Amino acid sequence: MANAAIYTRISLDAEGEALGVARQEQDCRDLAQRDGLNVVAVFSDNDIGASTRSRKKVRPQYADMLRRARAGEFGVIVSYSNSRLTRRPLELEELITLYEQHAVRIMTVVSGNDDLSTADGRMVARIKASVDAAEVERTAERVARKHLASAQEGKPVAGTRPFGWLSGGRELHPQESKLIREAATDIIGGVGAYAIARRWNEAGVTTSTGRPWQGHVLARMLKSPRLAGWRIHQGQIAIGRDGQPVRGQWEPMLDQATHDALVAALSAEDTRSRVPHKNARHYLLTGTLRCGVCGAVMYGNAAKYPTYGCSGNGHVVAASVAPVDDIVTRLTLAKLATVDLEAPKPEFPDADRLAEVEASIAQLMASFTARELSAEVVFPAVSALEAERDELRSQRRRIEAAGAAPELAKVDRAGWDRMSVDHRRAVIEGLLEAVLVRPATRRGNTFDAERLDFVWREIPTDPS
Known part of the structure; x- marks a missing residue:
């Protein structure tokens, strides 16, 4: 056998x-x-x-x-x-x-x-x-064609329920949509995606598949044009048979201006240097406080008397957390009184050209669909225009990211006391490039404020 x-x-x-x-x-x-x-x-x-x-x-x-x-x-x-x-x-x-x-x-x-x-x-x-x-x-061809047709019609993607919407992907989930809108406001105000993910996890909020949130997953979800009502196909906003971007058959989570500001803020976060130490961002000034000897980031250390410290290359620089946080907070709030809160955000100078390029692409695609122009004529021209469009969009995003900053007009002492550490850090980082800590030159229990050098960002001030 x-x-x-x-x-x-x-x-x-x-x-x-x-x-x-x-x-x-x-x-x-x-x-x-x-x-x-x-x-x-x-x-x-x-x-x-x-x-x-x-x-x-x-x-x-x-x-x-x-x-x-x-x-x-x-x-x-x-x-x-x-x-x-x-x-x-x-x-x-x-x-x-x-x-x-x-x-x-x-x-x-x-x-x-x-x-x-x-x-x-x-x-x-x-x-x-x-x-x-x-x-x-x-x-595979039939499935791909079906998916393309669904995208061009703006139908929701079948499968896993998108976070923020009810089953079927058309109507907003009351609790989850509120969370997303609050997260958008916080991120535009300077709070990081990782901090929000941590907050959601602590509150027991999971993804639509029941998993804990991770910062990069949350950021990717918030960047999706779906939140502003656009249908996505193969990672890009779908283009309809008329050559125009396709609106989805669902209730948008955010208006376009808010989503643009959200993406800009998240893009700025992507380019920010990461702090590798575990729990380092629990301290107010981690990322802003730097060693006055070598320029390295100073990290908070949990101890009986918590300190920010830097040690390496034969030197040790340390500063007690409480007095340094207090000094920086007082100067930050004082600085807010001199900031021109009405200063305009940087504008994208080529907005008209971008609109012209997008209209040209749509017109060429419409002519192809109507059989007025051949593929040999349309697609080389569209390809060149799409390259220019993508570069212009990239430039716009960089400018928007540079202009994304906390709403400083809403910050006062009473509001500061109600803020989370993440919010306070966002305000400080919006005003300060760095705070340098010089080595101590005298003994004593009182922190010497003259050891701190402040590097303020270039923000317009109120001449009055």
């Missing part, structure tokens, strides 16, 4: 119950019993595709089965059909080599048993593999 292994696979197990592979296994066991085979192993790749178009390219059980077949543990592989084994012509060649070198036969429940010992048998097997591969490609 020959030893055999059973291989089962299903591409999509929406229920997650592995019922499809269980049915395949039973049919394979029935076939093995009829042919007098002794089943010694079962290999199953559930919820994994077997084509070149599959997102999951590695099938661990399939690879283990081939390894054990080469080791001589069994001489027959039983599968429900050829397409359950593979939809990749290159993998079929691997199975042919497996037969030639180790005499491992392939048997299927519904696809027949190809004789891999003859040229005609191998030809039939290759034809079947080619047909399977072609069917996968046709399916």
